Amino acid sequence: MRKPFIAGNWKMNTDSAGAVALAAGLAKELSSVDTVDVAVCPPFVYLQSVAAALSASNVALGSQNVYFEEKGAFTGEISCAMLKDTSCAYAIIGHSERRHVMGETDAMINKKISAAISGGLLPIFCVGELLEDRQGGTTNEVVASQIKNGLEGICAESVQAVTVAYEPVWAIGTGLTATPEQAQEVHAMIRGLLTELYGNEIAQAIRIQYGGSAKPSNTAELMAQPDVDGLLVGGASLKVEDFAAMIKTIA
Numbered sequence: 258m259r260k261p262f263i264a265g266n267w268k269m270n271t272d273s274a275g276a277v278a279l280a281a282g283l284a285k286e287l288s289s290v291d292t293v294d295v296a297v298c299p300p301f302v303y304l305q306s307v308a309a310a311l312s313a314s315n316v317a318l319g320s321q322n323v324y325f326e327e328k329g330a331f332t333g334e335i336s337c338a339m340l341k342d343t344s345c346a347y348a349i350i351g352h353s354e355r356r357h358v359m360g361e362t363d364a365m366i367n368k369k370i371s372a373a374i375s376g377g378l379l380p381i382f383c384v385g386e387l388l389e390d391r392q393g394g395t396t397n398e399v400v401a402s403q404i405k406n407g408l409e410g411i412c413a414e415s416v417q418a419v420t421v422a423y424e425p426v427w428a429i430g431t432g433l434t435a436t437p438e439q440a441q442e443v444h445a446m447i448r449g450l451l452t453e454l455y456g457n458e459i460a461q462a463i464r465i466q467y468g469g470s471a472k473p474s475n476t477a478e479l480m481a482q483p484d485v486d487g488l489l490v491g492g493a494s495l496k497v498e499d500f501a502a503m504i505k506t507i508a
């Protein structure tokens with residue numbers, strides 16, 4: 258039985274006081290929730306203050322990105338060890354904005370996943386098709402290729418650290434949500450592929466989140482799908498009441 262996992266991606270939002278207030282509000286609201294794993298992923302510069310606000314709560318901390326090298330001349334990048342040092346448990350890797358705005362490739366994402374696992378972080382590995390892929394009928398092909406390339410060389414033991422997040426790019430931040438059936442179809446395809454790659458037992462244990470305009474009003478129907486094990490939430494994770502409502506719906 259997979260424990261539901263909901264993560265909030267704050268993207269490039271909040272400020273110092275707002276980030277702490279959001280974290281403290283969630284810590285308080287969710288103090289009695291223990292049937293759902295919850296994480297928030299603030300901007301790098303607020304990780305430490307958010308970590309302090311979340312200490313002794315059941316909300317974990319994650320980063321929105323990570324670099325695959327250990328240290329050195331990589332201006333502007335953040336290592337796994339630095340993230341561990343700020344109490345991060347998770348790292349979002351391969352978010353569509355990293356892929357399509359910052360130009361990250363499958364090869365870079367693969368190196369990041371590998372470095373994160375070796376460095377003791379739990380990757381939230383994002384995949385998802387563009388609108389033109391969906392309209393052209395190549396969704397499964399595109400997502401399958403992202404999964405295979407992203408997990409290349411990751412062994413069966415290591416892959417158990419990974420959460421996959423299926424995020425159709427056309428649904429992220431647009432207000433358009435995949436229907437529960439569309440989400441389930443791709444999630445089932447991903448689980449089938451994980452079964453081919455790693456066997457049934459491991460594939461059944463890996464959590465697959467849906468992301469793309471998830472909000473309180475569509476949480477229950479998305480989570481009712483057998484292969485939807487959680488949500489990666491952008492906009493709706495920026496308000497305590499919305500994010501907490503989604504988690505309580507799942508709990």
Ligand code: PEP
Nearest residue numbers: 429430468469470491492
């Ligand atoms: C995301 O950033 O991963 C996301 C799903 O954003 P939103 O919920 O705003 O669509």
